[in-house]
Amino acid sequence: MDQTAHHPADDTDDRFARRLEREGLIVLPGASFALRAEEQSLLDPALGDGRAKNVSLGPGGLRGAQADAAATARLEALLARYGAWARQTLLDLAPRYGPYLEMGRTSFRPRAVDGAAVSPRKDDRRLHVDAFASQPTGGRRILRVFTNINPDGEARHWRVGERFEDHARRWATRQRGPLPFEAELLQALGITRSRRTPYDFLMLAIHDGAKLDPAYQSAARARDILFPAGASWIVYTDSVVHAAMAGRHALEQTFYLPLEAMAEPAAAPARILERITGRALV
Ligand SMILES: O=C(O)CCC(=O)C(=O)O
Ligand SMILES: [Fe+2]
Structure with a gap:
């Protein structure tokens, strides 16, 4: 999309986006x-201890819920309300993302x-992007926009590791390229929803x-972040090395944003990896 389509007050509009793209993670201040009162019952452990790790809402509807019809409807409404809030919150802070936000x-x-x-591979307690x-x-x-809604005042504990560039260099340089037709085959078999680049x-x-290297996991330097109950944070999880403890x-x-939307495209993983590998990757 045309960059000139942005709001004229680009400098102030872009301040938050620039900071977010450079720092990767920002805890929201304030409210x-x-x-809501009628949503409190959804925190009942009985609703959440099913097989699914998460309950989620997307274009195909609700997934992973194991609740009666009334609770399922309330869950769906809560997720829809949260999605709308997260979108509006992000766009208030980073209006430049508006035309691109998916x-x-x-x-x-x-x-x-x-x-x-x-x-x-699925263990998010291991540091990863x-x-x-x-x-x-x-x-x-x-x-991604997260909110800790724990009712008992329990913090959510993350670890945040090294800079993306340092992290990527450990693995990117020893990586084989895709095999001929590997991307096409994965897509044809339905393993990927679109073609892997x-x-x-x-x-x-x-x-x-990173996840499959125990030596890396135990030796890696990372700082602890405790997100208090009630807190929200916005994070580029493709560049912030993180673990949920x-x-x-x-x-x-979750949101997706194309590179054209970036205020700091040089901080995007795609551009960093292209610098590291010397290849065009997207
Ligand atoms: O649930 C969390 O706090 C984060 C887990 C994680 O690493 C992720 O969803 O990508
Ligand atoms: Fe993650």
């Missing part, structure tokens, strides 16, 4: 999203992060490389 799924994470064991095996982004950014292959290699009851909205 945040709060549950809504992904909205999720409710009732379960304790430190609960059930999952496969190492987000890359989804079935959903190539083709270089678009993954931006060289960027997507590389991001998955970085994601898996503890907490329960979070809401989350």
Whole structure:
């Protein structure tokens, strides 16, 4: 889209976007999203201890809920309300994203992060950048808005690791390229929803490389962040090296943004990886 279509007050409009793209993670000050009285019952552990890790809402409707019809309808309404709030909050802070912002799924994470064991690749307690095996982004950014809605004052505990560039260099340089027709085959088999680009292959290699390396996980330097109950934070999870260590009851909205939307395109993983590898990736 044409860059000149932006609001004329570009400098002030872009301040938040620039900071977010440079720093990757910003905790929102002040008032945040709060549950309504009739939504409190959705925090009941009985609703959340089913098989699904999350309940989520997307174009195909609600997934992962194990509740009666009335509770399911309330969950769906809550997720829709959260998605709309997250979108508006983001656009108030970063109006330049308006023409480009693509809504992904909205999720409710009732379960304790430190609960059930999952496969190492799915284990978000290990430091990683987000890359989804079935959903190539083709270089678009993954931006997520989280809110800790824990009713008992429990913080959500994350660890945040090294800069993306340092992280990427560990894995990007030893990565093989895709095999001939690998992207086409994955798509034909329905394993990916669209065609994986060289960027997507590389991001998955970085994601898996970090999660599947116990030596890296135990030695990596990372700082702890405790998001208090009630807090919201906005994070580019494709560039912030993160791990979720503890907490329960979070809401989350995923957005996708193309590189043209970036105020600081040089800070985008696609551009950093292109610099590192010397190849065009998207
Ligand atoms: O649930 C969380 O706090 C974050 C987990 C995570 O790494 C993710 O959703 O990408
Ligand atoms: Fe993640």
